[in-house]
Amino acid sequence: MADELVFYSNPMSRGRIARWMLEEVGAPYRIQWLTYDGSMKAPDYLALNPMGKVPAIRHGKAVVTEGAAICAYLADAFPEAGLAPANDARADYYRWLFFAAGPLETAVSLKAFGIEIPKERQRSIGCGSFEAVMDALSLAVGRTPYITGNAFTAADVYVGAHVNWGLQFNTIEPRPEFQAYWDRLKDRPAYLKARALDDEEMHRQLQAANAG
Incomplete structure (x- = not known):
């Protein structure tokens, strides 16, 4: 889909702010988890965000990084959520x-x-x-x-x-x-849901790391 919304994050990052905003917006999105020393520095992600940091979103062809910019962008992209003033x-x-x-x-x-x-x-x-x-x-x-x-x-x-x-x-x-x-x-x-989702993934990653 041309307008697919993809969210790039790590559960132990500022991505939690963007996740909260995404849940406030209520639009469907796909999440792609990234690791600090691995996929955040991979060429395909650096092509989206040369800083090699999260969060980032891709909405169709538009790419937005930086938490404040993501919040402002999503409020404008989904005005029906009523998250930006006139x-x-x-x-x-x-x-x-x-x-x-x-x-x-x-x-x-x-x-x-x-x-x-x-x-x-x-x-x-x-x-x-x-x-x-x-x-x-x-x-x-x-x-x-x-x-x-x-x-x-x-x-x-x-x-x-x-x-x-x-x-x-x-x-x-x-x-x-x-x-x-x-x-x-x-x-x-929206905040409670976002926190629960990120906490669940954080615990999963920690368990996987401990098991390895």
Whole structure:
């Protein structure tokens, strides 16, 4: 089929975000599991994603990589799911979706690796300081029930996944507004289904590795 939707992932990766988005969309898709030191670096996959990373999707002839881009693409490709605001109401949607993909992930990664940007150099890096990023994230999730107001969107999938990860692994500050935001998302049927599917495959792969 020309419009077949193929999902490339590994259950122990950021592919979990894309899986959640796929389940929110509700469109049928085929999954192709990849391994870090094997099929992710194979020529056929590198032709799709030269970075040799997951997730990626192929929708007909269109190839999309990067979690935030996948979320935004799927919301537009399947408008019937209602996961993107109207075109004239997308300011917060774009703002916070790409804030999470840029400053938030950068600041969290730098902190995890023990890299502290000197105060006098913070203006040279997009994320600035970790504290400033946490304050901005508090603003994003604390003003309204969801990122764009009262309606859940693809931006909540991406931002919510980062908040959930950060709370689980202590990579973000445990502020009450972060927990309250995640509490509004954690029981969504699409999230629960996506998590169960990825957990099942993760356990299968671990069992296979242990058996070998």
